[in-house]
Amino acid sequence: MSFEIIIFLITLFGLAGIGTPVGYSIIASSILYFAFGDMDIALAGEKILQGLYKSFILLAVPLFITAANIMNVGTITDRLLSFCIAAVGRFKGGLGHVNVVASLIFSGMSGSAVADAAGIGKIIIGMMTKNGRYTRGYAAAITAASATIGPIIPPSIPMVLYSVISDASIGYLFLAGIVPGLIMGLVLMIMNTIISHKRNFVTEEAVPLSKLPKITSRAFPALLMPAILLYGIYGGVTTPTEAAAIAALYALLLTSVFYRSISIKSLYQIFVDSARSSAAVGIVIGGAFILNYIVISENIPGALTLLLQGLDVSPLMFLICINILVLLLGCFLDATTIILVIVPLFIPVCKALGIDLIHFGVLVVVNSMIGLITPPYGILLFVINAVTGISLKEIISEIWIFILVLLFALGIMIIFPEIILWLPEMFGYKG
Template sequence: MSLELLLCLGTLFLLAGIGAPIAYAILVGALVYLGVSGQGIGVAGKVLLDGLYSGFVLLAVPLFIVAANIMNAGTISDRLLGFCVALVGRFRGGLGHVNVVASLIFSGMSGSAVADAAGIGKIIIEMMTKSGHYTRGYSAAITAASATIGPIIPPSIPMVLYALISNTSIGYLFLAGIVPGLLMGAVLMALNSWISYRRGFAIEEGVPLRELPGLTIRAFPALLMPAILLYGIYGGVTTPTEAAAVAAFYALLLAALFYRALSARALFDILVESARSSAAVGLVIGGALILNYIVASENIPGLMADALVGLDVHPLVFLLAVNLLLLLLGCVLDATTIILVILPLFLPTCRELGIDLVHFGVVAVVNCMIGLITPPYGILLFVINAVTRIPLGEMIREIWPFFGVLLLALLALILFPDLVLWLPRVFGYAG
């Protein structure tokens, strides 16, 4: 490892350690490397422009963010919740089931775990606590755990970022996330049922079945969004980036014209907030592009690949080791940083060992989502704390069982790649 790289990493970890935003830490560390190595700041500009011009797929990120914020602002979330309550609210632990099913449905619209937790999650936490059957900590914990499904079922902002660094098909990545997302929902609902019986949670008063068709009709236009997205991508009508634009436009039509729940002022606020969120992601992407250039200049991926192949590492052992590392990194780093900065280091080795990059990407994204609820960083815990004022301590005490079953689901995805690759293969994926 060269002196320049040591100074880069030292600066990065020092700034991150004293609380600087990770994007700034990466950018400053990268600039230190370029300055010490005598390459000049112009190299950073060239790398950024080359990365952005070749990364047309990045346009999908702000568009999905806009779509998610519009869905949260209108009455769309309320209509979806009414549908979910009628569907599964009649069982023991019903509102917990509603929480998970709502996340499964909303994940087909936002692609963002934070949007899920801050939007529809806040509403259902209030429903659970007002019912008097659930503690604040349990309501917040199951909300955080179910929000991790958001970026697994398409559309998915993290998978768009992974496609950027791995040059894999976004369409196949989206397809590959459907079964894992359903598996995560199933294990969370199973755990909720077990805890509900064990703690004796009361059964909610069920919505009469005769009202279900009406509630379904009210929610139907919103439920159409995932179908429109998937048909657009897999029917050859749109590219994934164009599908993101369609999603944002469809959400706007629903909220403003069909449901008449969005004013001009509210739309302006949504666009401003979406711009801020997109800029935050963009800073990390910019820093990651420069840092990846530095890593490539030092030939670190090649050295790692040569060392691991020389050790004759079994692909399964490699996958398990990488996922253990990602779980540890998830305690202190956000998912965007892990995907853009850490995962590129392992891609050459995956190719050498014959590990399918779609399988690796989905497993890595699931791992990163679990990291969102892992203390001490656990950004979803902080988001829910910010929007509900439920103390972090109460959430952390309740989060561990959900963390455990999600780890079991992750292990199943690692050991049985067909859970991830079956659906893409049905649609022609040759991997």
Template sequence: MTPEFTFCLISLFVLAGIGTPIAYSILLSAFVYLAAGGQSIGVAGKILMDGLNQSFVLLAVPLFIVAANIMNSGTISDRLLNFCVALVGRFRGGLGHVNIVASLIFSGMSGSAVADAAGIGKIIIDMMTRDGRYPRGYAAAITAASATIGPIIPPSIPMVLYALVSNASIGYLFLGGIIPGLFMGLVLMIMNGWIAHKRNFALEKTVPLRELPKHTLDAFPALIMPAILLYGIYGGVATPTEAAAIAAAYALLLSVFLYRVMKVKTLYRILVESARSSAAVGIVIGGALILNYIVASENIPDQVAHTMVGLNVPPLAFLIGVNILILLLGCVLDASTIILVIIPLFLPTCTNLGIDLVHFGVVAVVNCMIGLITPPYGILLFVLNAITRIPLAEIIREVWLFLAVLVLALLVLILFPSATLWLPRVFGYAG
């Protein structure tokens, strides 16, 4: 390790430790490296522009953000919620099941855990806490846990970022996330059902089965959005980036012409919010591109790969070790930072050990999403605390059981790669 890289790491940890936003910490520590090595800071600009110009897929990120914000506005989310209540609200812990199923459905439209939690999640929390039917902390905790499914079922912004650093197929990554996402939803529903019976949560008013077709038809235009996305990608009609544009356009058409709830003022607000969110992600991506150049210049990925191969570490032991590390880092780092900065260090070792990059990517993204609800950082916990004013301590107290079953689901996905790779192989993946 060169002195320049040592200065870079010290700067990164010091800046992050004193509370500097992680994107700025990465950028400033990269500048320290360039300055210490006598390189022009203009190199950073060139790396950034080259990285963006060569990554057309990054355009999918702001487009998915726009689509999610449009779906969160108006009556689209309300129609989806009514459908979910009619479908699973009849069971004990019904609104908890509604929460999870709504996240499963909405995940096929947003690609963002924060969008799920801040949008449709807030509506469900209000429903769950009305008249004291569910404890506030429990409602927020299950909302945070179910929102982690958002970036697993396609579309997925974190998987787009992983594809950027790994060159894995976005299409096969999207397919690989479907079964794991459904499995996560299943284990959360089992845990919710167990807790509901243990605490004797009240049963909700049952929606007659004869009304289910009506609610299904009402929500159908929104429900078919994931199918349109997947057909566009796997039918050869559109690239993932073009599919993201189709998703945003479809959501806008639904709001303007079918449901007639979108006003010009609302659309302007959505575009401004989307631009801010995209800029926040873009700063992290920019810093990560520069830091990845530094890491590559120091030949660290190859050194890690040679060290691991030299130790004769079995692939399964390597996978478990890396995932434990990611879980620990998820307690203090943002998911985008882990995907863009930390995960690339292990990709050469995965290749050398014969670990499939689609399997590794899906497992890594699931792991990063679990980090979103892991104290003390757990950004979803802070998001829900900010938008609902439910004390953070109450949310953390209730989130541990959901966190435990998600970690168990992660272990199953690590031990059984076929759960992730079966669907991509059906569609021709040779990995």
């Protein structure tokens, strides 16, 4: 290990340890690496610009963020919830099912777990806790758990980022996320049913079937968005980046023209918030480009590959170990940092072991999403605490059972890769 890489690691962990944002920590550490390695410090900026110019797909990130923010401000969320209540609210634990189904639908529009939790989450938690139907902790916990589905079903911002660092097809990644997302929704609904019977939660009054067509028609334009996105990408009409632009435009047209639920003032705030969120992600992405250059310069992936080959590690054991590592890191790091900073180290190893990069990418994203609800630093727990005022103690006491069922679903995906690869292969993926 070279002297400059030691300086880099000490600086990186030192800055991160005192609370410096990860992106800034990487960039500052990288500048020291170049300085002590007698290299031009301007190389740091060059690597950021090269990475950004070569990654047209990255434009999808701010566009999907903007689309999610527009939908949260408009009445799209309310219409979707009314549709979900009419469809599944009649069953035992109905509002819990509504929570999960709403996340499944909303995930096909935003690609963001935080947008799901902050948007639909705040409203549905209020409905669940009204008149003591459900305990506050349970309502918050199932909301956080269902929000993890957001980045699994396309569109998905984490999958866009994984595509950038792995060169895997974003189109096939999006397809590969559909079945795992549905499985996650299914296990959450099964657990919700079991708990609802055990605790005797209130069964909601069924919406008459005669009203279902009217409720569906009010939500239908919003329900069309996932179909438009998927047709555009897999019908060969648009690239994923163009589809993201269409999603943002479609959300804007729905809220401003069709539903007339957004003002110029609120639109300005949406753009400001979207720019801030995109910039925060962009700083981490820029740091990741420099970090990848350093990792390759130090031949760290090659050393890891030789080490694992020397240990004769099987692909399945490697996947299990990496998923345990990602799960542990998810307790302290956000998904963007894990995907952009940690995962690139293992891409060459996956290739050497013959592990499919689409399968690996979906596993990493699913695992990173579970990390968003894992104490002590699961960001979704803090988001829901901030928007509802429900204490972290109440949320954490109820979240463990949902973490367990999601880990069960993840285990199935690890052991049976065909669950993830079936749909891409139906559309011509050769592996």
